[in-house]
Amino acid sequence: MYRLSIFLLLCGIWIVFSGQFDAFHLALGVLSAAFITAISSSFLFVDRSKGFGARLRQITLLPGFLVWMLYQILLSNIHILKLAFSSGEIPEVKPSLVRIKTNLKTDFGKWMLANSITLTPGTITISIEGDELLIHSISSETTEGVLDDSMERKIARIFEPESQ
Amino acid sequence: MIIEIICIVLVLSGLLFLVGGAIGIIRFPDFYTRMHAAGKGDTMSVFLILIGVAIYQLNDFSIANLLVAGKIFFITIFIMWAGPTSTHALIKAGIDEGQKVWTREDKKGKPDA
Amino acid sequence: MENFFILTGVAIFALMLPILYRIIVGPTAIDRIVAVNMIGTKTMVLLIIIGMLFKRVDMFVDFALTYALLNFIGSLAAARFFDRVNPDKQIANLETKEQES
Incomplete structure (x- = not known):
């Protein structure tokens, strides 16, 4: 749940900062957002017990x-x-x-x-x-x-x- | 037309607060009060000027301009978080270095001393 | 509108001069660091105004963002430099006031 929301947040930030909508850049953004979510998703929203x-x-x-x-x-x-x-x-x-x-x-x-x-x-x-x-x-x-x-x-x- | 007027008003009020910060950093007597002028004068003036520019940018609407306005808005959010944090760090460094606090009693001391 | 942005840029540049006075005269090193930090913030605004003048804000806004990040990191690093100069932390010459609760 939290990992999915962090992933969506990172994808949104990528789209705002790259500003290009072709398939190559979008795929690159999804890949790097997934990588960052995998290695360091525990930095954001430390208290995971809240619903x-x-x-x-x-x-x-x-x-x-x-x-x-x-x-x-x-x-x-x-x-x-x-x-x-x-x-x-x-x-x-x-x-x-x-x-x-x-x-x-x-x-x-x-x-x-x-x-x-x-x-x-x-x-x-x-x-x-x-x-x-x-x-x-x-x-x-x-x-x-x-x-x-x-x-x-x-x-x-x-x-x-x-x-x- | 009305967007230009809003932009001009926002940028001019931002410049007014920048003038306040610049005069404050010259006139205030010691390091800590100068920190007040530096930390607060910057946040609001940068916020006002950049919001004014972003509104002017949205004047002719397109996807590219919307993205640029989004980036400018991101910069303002970043400044409003980073400004207080660097203010804490610098004033903590001043405390650790042992800066003297200016008090009303030392009349002989010039404000700069 | 273009003249207004030129005037804004000139005004921001003129407002850097009083802070330059604090860099040159400033009694201690940390005053100078604070003044450099303020000039960095003004430079960031000036970059976006220059972008409005050249009609290339989409390019200059990235420079401004990078400049803001570097300015923040630089002031944190400079503050970190003073961290352990005075370890016993006697806070100058002022009494502290407790909260009565």
């Missing part, structure tokens, strides 16, 4: 999260722009390091949380150690923003519905 319904639920919930994420990136760029054009010695900057705990279990969930924290205004994840995240925050208001766990609950609702 088809759970994956379908993740796929349907993901676009809403991505749109929210895009809005957050827009806000953080406006924040950077505001800081860059403020006059004199930049008044708002008061850096601090924050250490927060997360309840997410899987590596993919932690990666998603770290990238989301990096892309929201004024915070960058420095490192993940176990279930602790070290975060550099640019001012005291953004520190308040990262300490509440609304983003973590959004991610847990999509990727780990059983943990809450």
